Amino acid sequence: MLLYKRQTTVKKQRPVNLALSTIQFPAPAIASILHRITGVIMLVALVFLTWALVTSLQSEQQFNWVSSLMDTFLAKFIAWGILTALGYHLLAGLRHLVMDMGHWEELQSGKLSAKVAMVLAIVLSVLAGVWLW
Amino acid sequence: MVRVASTFGRSGTHDYVLVRATAIILTLYALFMVGFFVATPEVTYQVWTGLFANLWVKVFTLLAYTAVLIHGWIGIWQVLTDYVKKSSRRAFVQLVVSVALIVMWLTILFVLWGV
Numbered sequence: 304m305l306l307y308k309r310q311t312t313v314k315k316q317r318p319v320n321l322a323l324s325t326i327q328f329p330a331p332a333i334a335s336i337l338h339r340i341t342g343v344i345m346l347v348a349l350v351f352l353t354w355a356l357v358t359s360l361q362s363e364q365q366f367n368w369v370s371s372l373m374d375t376f377l378a379k380f381i382a383w384g385i386l387t388a389l390g391y392h393l394l395a396g397l398r399h400l401v402m403d404m405g406h407w408e409e410l411q412s413g414k415l416s417a418k419v420a421m422v423l424a425i426v427l428s429v430l431a432g433v434w435l436w
Numbered sequence: 437m438v439r440v441a442s443t444f445g446r447s448g449t450h451d452y453v454l455v456r457a458t459a460i461i462l463t464l465y466a467l468f469m470v471g472f473f474v475a476t477p478e479v480t481y482q483v484w485t486g487l488f489a490n491l492w493v494k495v496f497t498l499l500a501y502t503a504v505l506i507h508g509w510i511g512i513w514q515v516l517t518d519y520v521k522k523s524s525r526r527a528f529v530q531l532v533v534s535v536a537l538i539v540m541w542l543t544i545l546f547v548l549w550g551v
């Protein structure tokens with residue numbers, strides 16, 4: 304029964320390309336998936352940020368504890384990762400808003416703005432690293 | 437299969453507008469926070485609690501958490517509806533994320549209350 308149904312609903316045998324490494328991803332495609340990945344990263348990051356905010360506001364001891372945690376490489380590295388994700392998600396998000404208003408939607412401008420967003424995000428990421436360390 | 441084209445708002449269009457509106461609030465709050473850390477030479481407990489003692493900082497912070505609740509709720513829904521095909525599994529992950537967002541919202545509310 305099930306087999307029969309499947310055969311009638313899928314009419315064409317469509318080609319499947321599993322050689323993923325041979326597919327070229329244009330800049331806007333990379334910009335898009337990075338925006339998605341950084342969005343999910345920010346959701347996870349929110350747990351850390353909320354924890355740090357809540358703990359640091361409880362008492363002076365707890366504040367100093369979190370503060371000393373921030374001196375460790377791991378915490379700085381996490382903070383750097385969060386800032387990098389935030390910077391990219393924010394820039395690509397602003398690009399989204401501009402595109403929603405009808406700009407940068409041509410092939411040329413779409414590619415350029417995707418690249419600009421990614422380059423600016425790298426600059427922000429380096430600045431965040433310099434600032435934290 | 438995805439049967440309903442929206443999760444938080446009344447329609448897909450409503451969801452779309454909510455994501456954009458909350459994105460702007462989150463941008464402003466992120467700039468504010470980074471600006472605070474950059475402009476403050478040494479963040480001590482007194483400075484930190486002094487900041488959150490301001491009524492407008494409490495309001496702004498709660499506003500940002502409200503924004504991220506809505507933004508993250510719709511955001512994870514968009515991701516899940518693309519990749520998780522099984523409805524029960526999708527509903528489960530959505531529930532976990534949504535409850536986590538609500539718990540964080542409530543936690544921040546009560547913590548800010550006491551500062």
Ligand code: HEM
Pocket residue numbers: 351352355356359366369370371372373378381382385386389434435470473477478479480484
């Ligand atoms: C967007 C992400 C983050 C930013 C902007 C950030 C940046 C900073 C900076 C530069 C300071 C000042 C350090 C000092 O003056 O001694 C600080 C302090 C602090 N960090 Fe982070 N960090 C971030 C994420 C985190 C994470 C993941 C944790 C937890 C491990 C954390 C916990 C804290 C707390 C509660 C303070 C209290 C203020 C202080 O001690 O100065 N932060 N943060």
Ligand code: HEM
Pocket residue numbers: 338339340341342343345346349392393394395396397399400455456459460462463466504507508510511512514515
């Ligand atoms: C803690 C903060 C944030 C979190 C947790 C977060 C999370 C997410 C997630 C999970 C998505 C769904 C991604 C997708 O469907 O591909 C998303 C979408 C989006 N985010 Fe954020 N975000 C945050 C901050 C921001 C900021 C500051 C902006 C600033 C412009 C922004 C702009 C957007 C936009 C425009 C979309 C919609 C993209 C689309 O329709 O495809 N977000 N966000």
